[in-house]
Amino acid sequence: MLTYHVELTPDDNDTLLVTCPDLPEVTSFGEDEQDALGYAVGAIEEALAARMAHKREIPLPTEDSPTRLHPVRLSTQTALKVLLYEAMRRQGVTKAELARRMGIARQHADRLLDLNHASRLDALDAAFSALGQAVAVALREREA
Numbered sequence: 722m723l724t725y726h727v728e729l730t731p732d733d734n735d736t737l738l739v740t741c742p743d744l745p746e747v748t749s750f751g752e753d754e755q756d757a758l759g760y761a762v763g764a765i766e767e768a769l770a771a772r773m774a775h776k777r778e779i780p781l782p783t784e785d786s787p788t789r790l791h792p793v794r795l796s797t798q799t800a801l802k803v804l805l806y807e808a809m810r811r812q813g814v815t816k817a818e819l820a821r822r823m824g825i826a827r828q829h830a831d832r833l834l835d836l837n838h839a840s841r842l843d844a845l846d847a848a849f850s851a852l853g854q855a856v857a858v859a860l861r862e863r864e865a
Contacts, residue, residue: 722794722795722797722800722801722804723781723782723794723795723799723800723803723804724782724792724793724794724795725741725743725744725765725782725792725793725795726741726742726743726782726783726790726791726792726793727739727740727741727747727757727758727761727765727790727791727793728740728741728742728789728790728791729754729757729758729791732750735752736750736751736752736757737750737751737752737753737754737756737757738750739751739757739758739760739761739764741761741764741765741768741793742783742790743780743781743782743783744765744768744769744780746768746771747761747764747765747768748764749761749763749764754791758791758793761791761793762793762795765793765795766795766799766836769799769803769836770835770836770837773803773806773834773836776810778807778810779803779806779807781807798839798840798845799836801845801856802833802834802835802836802840802845805833805834805845805848805849805852806834808849808852808854809852812852814852816830816831816834817830819833819848819851819852822851822852823847823848823851829844830848833845833848
């Protein structure tokens, strides 16, 4: 659902430096490409969580990326939570207002936006519905 692209640059200590053009605060490293891409997921999720905590905009991934960049796909749950957060921002809906619309306690609404909390899909679906939106699921062949 959300795929950010990262650049891997050889560092001076035989590691690869990870940076993300869409999220300039993302920096990490890894011993090799696989290791670096694994750490990239966590670094991107931390950057997104920090932006959400500070009520900042989250840029959606750039569609057309240079071939030197490596795709990093976030989990479906993380993507849904980020999209929910951005939908709330666009509509000016607070967590308290979302909770009111859904008829749930505020702490439950907080968890819907917590990237470290495993939320139920039906709860996320209900949150989007409370914003007048629906989640659409599509399957496609995985790119090699």
